[in-house]
Amino acid sequence: MPQKYRIILLLLPLFPMVFSVSCSKTYSVAPLPGPLATPTPSPTPSTLPTPNCAAHPLVTHWGAIGSGNGQLNYPNAVAVGTDGNIYAADTNNFRVEVFTPGGAYIAQWGSYGTGGNGTFAVPTGIAADALGHIYVSDASTHLIQKFSLAGAFLLQWGGGGTAAGQVGYPYGLGTDSSNRVFVADLTNSRISVYTANGGYYYDWGSPGSGPGQFNNPSEVFLDNNGYAYVTDAGNFRIQKFTSAGAYVTQWGSYGTGNGQFESPYNCVMDKCGNICVSDDAQLRVQVFDTSGNYLYQWGGLQPTGMAVDANGYLYAAALNAFIYKFDP
Numbered sequence: 001m002p003q004k005y006r007i008i009l010l011l012l013p014l015f016p017m018v019f020s021v022s023c024s025k026t027y028s029v030a031p032l033p034g035p036l037a038t039p040t041p042s043p044t045p046s047t048l049p050t051p052n053c054a055a056h057p058l059v060t061h062w063g064a065i066g067s068g069n070g071q072l073n074y075p076n077a078v079a080v081g082t083d084g085n086i087y088a089a090d091t092n093n094f095r096v097e098v099f100t101p102g103g104a105y106i107a108q109w110g111s112y113g114t115g116g117n118g119t120f121a122v123p124t125g126i127a128a129d130a131l132g133h134i135y136v137s138d139a140s141t142h143l144i145q146k147f148s149l150a151g152a153f154l155l156q157w158g159g160g161g162t163a164a165g166q167v168g169y170p171y172g173l174g175t176d177s178s179n180r181v182f183v184a185d186l187t188n189s190r191i192s193v194y195t196a197n198g199g200y201y202y203d204w205g206s207p208g209s210g211p212g213q214f215n216n217p218s219e220v221f222l223d224n225n226g227y228a229y230v231t232d233a234g235n236f237r238i239q240k241f242t243s244a245g246a247y248v249t250q251w252g253s254y255g256t257g258n259g260q261f262e263s264p265y266n267c268v269m270d271k272c273g274n275i276c277v278s279d280d281a282q283l284r285v286q287v288f289d290t291s292g293n294y295l296y297q298w299g300g301l302q303p304t305g306m307a308v309d310a311n312g313y314l315y316a317a318a319l320n321a322f323i324y325k326f327d328p
Contacts, residue, residue: 056270056285056298056314056326062103065321067093070105075317077172077266077305079128081149086315087134088323089126089305094119096126096136096151101309103323109151116143118153125219126305127173127181129196135181137170144170144183144198157198162188165200172219172231172266172305176243182220182228189214191230191245204245209235212247219266219305221275227290229267229275236261238277238292251292256282259294266305271312271328278303280319 063072073092081087085106086099095110113119121140128134133154134147142160144167147153158167168187175181180201183192190205191214205214215234222228227248228241237252252261263281270276274295275288284299285306302319309315312328 055296056276056328059313059325059327060103061322061324062099063322069108070097070099072097072317072321072323074319075304075321075323076124077126078307078315078317078323079126079134080307080309080315081128081134082130082132083149084309085149086307086323087126087128088317089123089136091123094121094123096123096134096147098151099323101313101325103325107151109147114141116141116145116156118145118147118151120145124171125173125184127175129175129179129181130177131179131196133196135173135175137173137183139169139171139186142167142170144173144181144194146196146198155198157194164203165192165194167192171217174220174222174228176222176226177224180243182222182243184217184220184230186216186218189217191217191220191228191241202245204241211250212239212241212245214239218264221267221269223269223290229269231264231267231277233264236264238264238267238275238288240290240292249292251288252277258297259286259288259292261286265303268306268308268314270308270314276306276314278306278316280304285316 072090075088076091077089079087088097090097094112095108097108098106110120114121123136124139125137136145143156143158145156167185170183171186172184179196181194185192189207190203192203193201214232217230218233219231226243228243230239232239236254237250239250240248261279265278265280267277277286280302284297286297287295303316306316314326316324
């Protein structure tokens with residue numbers, strides 16, 4: 001089946017699965033059978049390692065497939081809150097789970113439902129702002145929900161449709177330094193931008209394969225320099241824009257070589273200022289500079305969403321129901 005349809009297929013009714021992982025490329029990170037007994041704590045700022053801009057060695061990992069505390073079933077995205085904790089969109093368990101940076105389970109919230117208000121049908125994206133809020137997108141209900149760090153439901157917006165302020169299968173989420181919320185509006189082939197309270201700002205994009213057009217945009221990431229990076233999954237590429245939507249550049253094509261993609265899923269910027277792109281079909285993360293030049297890669301996991309904390313540690317959710325933590 002052509003890979004361009006992988007994103008849409010994830011929105012079909014979900015059911016528990018066990019995913020296998022094979023090792024490839026630079027690092028072997030095959031999971032242990034169950035959560036780590038003693039999660040590795042994050043170093044204090046005075047002992048942080050020097051960023052390694054040619055690799056991201058594995059620090060620790062946690063999780064196991066299931067529905068119990070600390071277990072996961074298709075973790076689709078992760079975010080780092082202002083409290084430093086890790087928030088995971090646990091898609092097939094219809095919830096958000098919260099962990100310490102070392103992997104210790106803290107809390108969870110959510111249950112199955114189609115009306116929002118703290119319930120989820122297909123929670124696919126998650127993002128945090130600088131004001132202590134968590135945003136979760138639901139591809140089935142076409143809603144964006146806003147929560148406190150403790151999981152208190154605050155508000156929601158969206159609704160299926162094509163009009164301004166509506167979304168169709170909202171997938172990935174991003175926030176910028178102004179606490180605006182950017183939504184990868186998958187079936188509308190656009191990026192929609194909102195205030196922190198759900199007020200519609202603007203959008204950009206249209207269906208197609210030309211510069212500034214999209215085919216199943218699955219993720220949007222905002223850096224601190226005013227640029228937006230969009231994972232244009234159906235076109236097997238990353239597109240770079242200003243945060244106002246002006247096209248800057250693009251890179252990628254279909255294939256298995258360096259700089260090519262089969263199922264690009266998510267992108268983030270690491271502490272070295274490079275763009276890390278996950279590809280769950282190729283079991284790898286590729287790293288590029290901000291102009292799209294290929295730098296290096298690592299593999300051995302089926303990565304979905306990624307996030308980077310204030311200390312530069314990179315967290316990657318994976319289809320085998322684990323979350324991996326890598327050095328800066």
